[in-house]
Amino acid sequence: MIPESVNTVFEIMLIVSMVLCLCRMTIGPTAADRMVAIDLLGLLVAVLMISHAIRSKDEAVLDVVLVFSIIAFFGTVALARFLQRERDETSNTK
Amino acid sequence: MMSYVASFFLLVGGFFSLIAALGVFRFPDFYARIHAATKASTFGLGFTALAAALSFGTVSAWMKMIAAIAFLFITLPIAAHLLGRSVKDKR
Numbered sequence: 001m002i003p004e005s006v007n008t009v010f011e012i013m014l015i016v017s018m019v020l021c022l023c024r025m026t027i028g029p030t031a032a033d034r035m036v037a038i039d040l041l042g043l044l045v046a047v048l049m050i051s052h053a054i055r056s057k058d059e060a061v062l063d064v065v066l067v068f069s070i071i072a073f074f075g076t077v078a079l080a081r082f083l084q085r086e087r088d089e090t091s092n093t094k
Numbered sequence: 095m096m097s098y099v100a101s102f103f104l105l106v107g108g109f110f111s112l113i114a115a116l117g118v119f120r121f122p123d124f125y126a127r128i129h130a131a132t133k134a135s136t137f138g139l140g141f142t143a144l145a146a147a148l149s150f151g152t153v154s155a156w157m158k159m160i161a162a163i164a165f166l167f168i169t170l171p172i173a174a175h176l177l178g179r180s181v182k183d184k185r
Contacts, residue, residue, distance in 0.1 A: 002101050006104060006105065009108070010107075010108040013108035013111065016112060017112045021115050021118060021119070030124070032124055032177065036131045040118055040131040040135055043138070050142045050146045051104075051142070054145070059150055059155055062155060062158040062159065062162075073172075077176055080180040084180040087180065
């Protein structure tokens with residue numbers, strides 16, 4: 001229903017934003033900056049999955065999008081918890 | 095007519111995703127980066143999910159995408175809060 005050309009433009013936009021995210025992930029000064037970039041990268045992968053679902057007209061991919069966003073959230077929570085624990089340990093030893 | 099609306103929503107979603115990535119890449123401060131990564135990307139996935147639901151047009155696709163949007167609106171602020179708290183007092 002959505003034209004192929006629009007989908008292609010959308011995918012190009014997403015790939016540019018993923019490259020920007022990867023740049024921030026590489027040069028990020030601290031671990032927290034890299035974590036934010038990874039978080040956003042997971043979300044962009046979910047958006048790209050929606051684009052694939054539209055292009056292939058396969059509705060089952062939308063389930064994958066739902067589950068993937070849930071797992072990305074849990075990953076972010078785990079990483080934030082890990083970073084906080086690391087910070088607490090370093091502040092205790094000082 | 096509906097395909098124009100769906101294409102418009104898809105492009106708006108891509109635009110917001112691009113803005114989120116640009117903000118994460120360009121902003122100078124960590125908290126500004128969190129702001130860009132969570133707020134703009136909420137609308138990025140939201141508009142894209144809306145475009146997918148309009149494109150499929152079935153009830154199950156609408157339900158899945160509404161669930162995804164609702165879940166996103168609940169969890170992304172929580173993730174941003176946890177990320178911000180994990181670096182608080184560090185700098």
